[in-house]
Every structure is written in structure tokens, then in C-alpha cells.
Amino acid sequence: MATMSTTLMNEGQARTFWQKNRVLITFLSAVAVIIIYNFIRDQRITTAVLSSALRQSTPLVLGAFCGLMCERSGIVNIGIEGTMLLSAFVGFMASAYTGNIWLSVFIGVGAGASMGVLLAYMSVTLKMDQIIGGTVINILAIGLTGYFYQQGITAGSKLRAISIPALSDIPLIGPVFFRNPPITYLTLILIVVLHLVLYYSRWGLRTRAVGEHPRAADTVGISVTWVRYINVIVGSCLAGLAGVYLSLEAVGAFERGMTNGRGFVALAVMLFGKRTPFGAWGAALLFGFASALQTQLQFGGAIDIPHQFIGMLPYLLTILVLAGFVGRTRDPKALGQPYTKE
């Protein structure tokens, strides 16, 4: 009797796991099959598209992490775009003047942090409307980078890809995952780290509590102000890293407006991923894939569609995602509301 009921119970649990994740599992299996099929047909292009997808997704993942850290603590950050742009610029300028690439990464991320301080000061301390606060940052970044931008400056170097011995020789997986530059590796690690922090650490519990019910957190002695400041600043550092990725790792140069809306796409990615780190990564890969495909189609010339239309692909996806999914995600209860003590 006893064994029978245990088996039944286990079956019951197994069924719920499958039921809970069946859509995801089916989807992932389908993706795997498509990738393998294409890989067999054309190794070179499949590998190129996938590794490009991963790299294109990097700034989106980092930007989405910025958004989710802020929003989980109750602050709307629409200044991700501006933060990225400013960091890309500052990182690049630092690289051009010091020639030290790692120092420049650090300085670029620092610029992101300063934008975080600014946003936190406006939205937490001054209790300003957070949308206005984010807009201030976006406009500030466009203005500053445009004003100080000098043509003809070149950076010393850019971050190079590092091949991980042995692992990088695996077909398909090797070139896609193990032949990347440092910030891309770092991002992959950050997905796991952020997931653990958010759901299995004291800080994560407090962050989510502050985003859902700040007064409850306050009455048990948690400083709402402190939690929000730190989340916004650390989040903005990640957005800064995304900017540095663009200027020092992906391109190796700075151009006016080079973020090109990625900060806003990152917000869509964050929502599509339901404000979870792995969800955001999955969503970012989808967007990265759309960008990679777009590039491939343009240069491959296989299809006779004007490149302007193909170029729309990632943005079209953003609109579809925002229209279709935003209403269905559950916002943190205190999102966008400044906290006032009684």
C-alpha cells in the first residue's frame, strides 16, 4: 500500500512538471531540431548565424537585466537606452585617451553607475515621475555624447575573442559558445548569478518585497530607499556594460546614436521574459536571432527583398511582443510608485 501511494505521488509530481513546462519543452525541442537540420545542410552559415545571434543578444540581455533589477525593486527605468549610449561613449573615449582597454571598460561601467545614481536620486529621493526621470537620462545622453563627439578619434584596441581550449573544438556548440569575447562570456555567467541572487539570496527576497509591498518591508526594518538605490545603480552598471560591449567589444569604435534603440528593445525583452533572468535571456536570443538573420539575409542576397524591409525584422518583433505580451505579464505591485513613509 505504502509503496503504491508513493509511486502514485511521484507520478503526480512528474505529471505536473511536464504540464507546467510542456510548452517550453516542446518549443525548445522544435528549435533544437531546426538548428540541427540546418546545421547538416549548411554548417558555415548556421554557425555564423547562431554565434551572431548570441553576440547580438548580449547587449539586450544586459539591458534587460538592468530593467528587471530596477523594476523588481519598484523603479521603472526607461533610461536604459541613454545609459548604454553614454557608457559606450565614455568607455570609447577612455580607451582612446588611456589606451588601456580594461581600465576603459571599468570607466564605461562607472558612467553607467553615475546614470543609476541620477535616476535613483530623481525617482527615490525626489519622488519624481519615473518616466520623466528616464527620459531625462535619454535626452542627457544624446546631448552629451553628441556634443563631445569628435570625428576621427580611434580607440587603441577592442576586446578580442578568447577561445576556450578543447570546448571550442566541439562542432556548432564550440564556435557559438566558446569562442567569444569577454563581455559575452561574462553575460552568460551573469544569467546564472542574477537568477541565484534574485530567488535564492537575502538581497533578492528583499528586492522583490520592496517592489511588491514596500511598507511591509519597511515595518520589518528594511530600508526601501537603500534597496532601490542599490538595485538601480547595479542595474545601470549592467546597462553600462552593454554600452561598453557595443563600443569596445562589438565594433571597436563609437558612432552617434550607436545604441540604435537597443535600450528600448531591452525593455521589451525584459517584459517578454517576464522579468526573470532566464526568460530575458531566451527573449534576447530570439531578438538576437532576428538581427542575425536580418544581417545574413541582407548580405547573403538569397531573397529579393529590399534590405530596408529586412532591417525592420527586430523592430517588428518588438512591436509584436509589446502588443501581444505586455498585458499578460504581472507587474510588481509597487512598480512606478515612490515610497513615502507614514
Add this chain to the structure above:
Amino acid sequence: MSEYALEARNITKRFPGGVIANDQVDFSLKKGEIHALLGENGAGKSTLMNVIYGLYSPDEGEIWVDGDKVQIANPNDAIAKGIGMVHQHFMLVPVFSVVENIVLGSEMTKGPALDLSTPREKIRRLSRSYNLEVNPDAIVEDLPVGMQQRVEIIKALYRDARILVLDEPTAVLTPQEADDLFVVMRELTDKGVSIIFITHKLREVLAISDRITVMRRGKVVGTTTPQGKSESDLAAMMVGREVILQVEKGGAHPGKTIVEARNLSVRDERGLLAVNSVSFSIREGEILGVAGVQGNGQTELVEVITGIRHPESGEVWIDGRKVRLEDPRNLCEEGMAHVPEDRHKHGLVLTFNLIENVALNMYYAPPFGKGLNRNEEAMLDATEMIIKQFDVRTSGPWALASNLSGGNQQKVIVGRELSRPIKFLVVNQPTRGLDVGSIEFIYRRIIEERDKGVAVLLVSAELDEILGLADRIVVMYHGRLVAEMPIQEANKEKLGLLMAGSSLEEVEEVVPAD
């Protein structure tokens, strides 16, 4: 060792603007007692408790815990001194599990990771020793209100609270849940916990407390024991004069049916069916009371009847004419008056003066409207009339509505609604947050309207109010009207069970009709 668990000596707290919320207040809590703190809204109970819990810092005075003078600058200090507070609005994160809510703020860690298994065990131990059954892994928003309150109590005990402040704990409970709470409170004091019980329900005070301290206008009026005291003694202490608690009401003489609601269904903000195919009718000169625990669809029902919210389906007829529910002006013109639940949100424009507020729903029609202009004189006259007739304490008709006390604001609304010919009066929580004097007045006016032949719909979370005023009672549970009975067949136990979801047949077995 001191005989007292907690003493507040000479506490004075002034707020900006010169309001003295606590004026040299002395309060002492003996070990293992239940001490009721009684007073009207604004008497300074909450201020005193917030001082004790470290949310406010007092301008003068001292707090002593266990015979030692202590400094309490923030909730952390209070928790460290063994003071726990169960707030009226629960301080629980709805999407968190019970254990996550309880550990929040005093988490244990294993290295960098959060440790939930040790706390889970401690919670199980606590629930066993205090008879507070709760599943540590349940998600808080799935739990009934009584259970959530239990989580709050365990949260305080988890932090080793020896002094427990319960702020209006019964406001959100059914009578049966309240009885359960009283059993728990006794259990706690038997184990050495001392309890401060804040409330304005006199009956409960007499039933459960060991000592009673009454506050009025920021001062302690006196401390007494429940022995030999009646509800009216306590009410007199609270208000400072004799008050009539029982509503004097003659029999109803219902005439023809005035109001008929058919199959009303409404969705709330989340898209859930808050009101599910509700039908009722009210006759001339009759008060229909809607009883129910808050959040069972009463608010939505009233909002749809009064045109604030759009119905999913259904219709309302007033005096044989179908009204346009999406058009509040039409409702108003068909003879409906509404005293809303939230007087700040739906009753008044706080930044307008009384004259403008009085003219609010009829500004366009004579006598207030005059061609393209307003007839300022008529508006002023009407306002002065209301101030006089309804005994509104104010500096004058030009005072801003925000400067009036809650009771006087409510009188302005009632005055405005009752100063025109009406057939149907909807009142929702008419006395919430009012002092005993104003309550008496509002009750009298509602009954006067009934006697004039108006059909009245009374929605209230206070059972005493429903039982005192209504002629016929319906019970609302999960968006449906689950029972209907004339006042003669109604009593507290019966309504309490119905409000908790029992069916009328079940209830009739438990509580025989008397």
C-alpha cells in the same frame, strides 16, 4: 523584575500644523494581560502605537520595557525589545510564501544563500506550541483573511515578540473568525505574551480584555476593567457625553416596489466576475441591508448601480423606468442618491469649497444653473441650509472640503444627497471612521428617509449597523447573494456563518431560527 511589560510615560507627539496627537499620555501594559486601547478615530491610539513601535519619535516622554528605559528609534529597535505589531492592513507580500513573509527582514543565510528550511522548522514549532495551524509553503494571497492574520501573528512571534500590538484586528474578520482570534489571544497570554488590543468595537472590548484604556482627543481619559461596565459606559467615556447606541426605529411600512435590479454581473479590474448575476428589489419605505465580509463584491455592486462602473450584463429599474447605468446623470435625475464608501474619492472634491461641493451633482439645473451661468446665491443658500440642518461644524460655506473632519464631510454629502427629492438612496459604509455622535445622526437621517417612503440600499461591513437599520437583509458572498431574510429572522451568528460561505440550510441546522 517589573510587573509591567511595557510603560509609556508622558508621551507627547505634535504634528506639523500644531495638531497634538498625543498629549502627555501614560499607558501601561501588565505582563500576560490583554489591554484594550479604545477611542474614536483620531483619538491618538494609532499615534501612540506608532511611537511604541518606532515609526514616530515622540516629542516628549519615555518608554520602558520590562522595567528598563529604552530608546526606540525605528521598528528594528522595537523588534529587538520584543515588541511585535499586527497592522490593520496586513504587512504581507501577497506573492510570497508564508515562510518568505515571516523571515523577511531577519533572514538566515547559509553562506551566500538564503536558508528557508531552518525557519520552516521554527514556524512549525511555533504553530504547534501556540495552536496556530498554518502551512509554511502556502502562498499568502491564496489564504483567507483570518489565516493571513495568523501569519502576521506568527511573524511577530518568530521575532520573539513578548508584547503584541493588534491594530483593529477584527475589522476584516467575520464574527466566527473573530472568536477564533480571541481564543488565540488567550492562548498567547497564557504563554506569557502581553497584548495591546486596539479597537472601537465595544462589545469585543468587554468580551476579551483584562483592562481597558480609553483615549479621547489625544489624551487618556481613564483606565478601567470590564467588570461592571456596559457598552454605553465605555461609549460615554469615548465621546465625553451620553450617547444612544441603539437606533430608535419604528416598524417599516413597505409600499410598492420601487427598485428592481435584474441579473447584474460586473467584472473587477483583474477581469474576474466580482458580481455574479445579482437580482434584488426594494420597496417603498424599506431598507435593504447587504451584509458581507469586505471584498465579496459589495463595492462593485454599488459602483455599478450608481453608474461608476460598467456592468457586464443586467439592468436596473427605478419606479417602473429602466435607467441607463452608464449615465450617472440619468440615474441622478431618476431619483437616485448615493452616499459613497470612499468619501474622498467619490463623494467630495476635496479642493473645492462646500458651496461647490453642494452644487456638484445639480449645478446645471435650476435653481443652481441659470442659463449659461450658475446662480451663486441659490448655491450659497442651499449650502447654508445644509450646514444648519445637518449640523456641519465648519468655519463657513467657503471652507474647503478637505479642512472638515470625516464626520462633517460625511454630513455634507448626506445633506447634498437628501436635499433633493429622491426615490432611491444607496448608502455604502455610511459610518466608516466616524465618531459615535455623527453615527447617531446619520442613522437617524437614513431612517427618516425610509419613513418618507424612499427605498434604501444599505451596504455595510458592520453587522451591528445592518442589524440596527435594515428591514430586510441579503448576504453577499463571492459575488452572489446567497441568502435573504427579514430582520426578525436575522441574528449575528446566522449572518456570520452566511458571510463565511455557509448555505442557509446549513446555518438553519446550526442556529435555529428564534
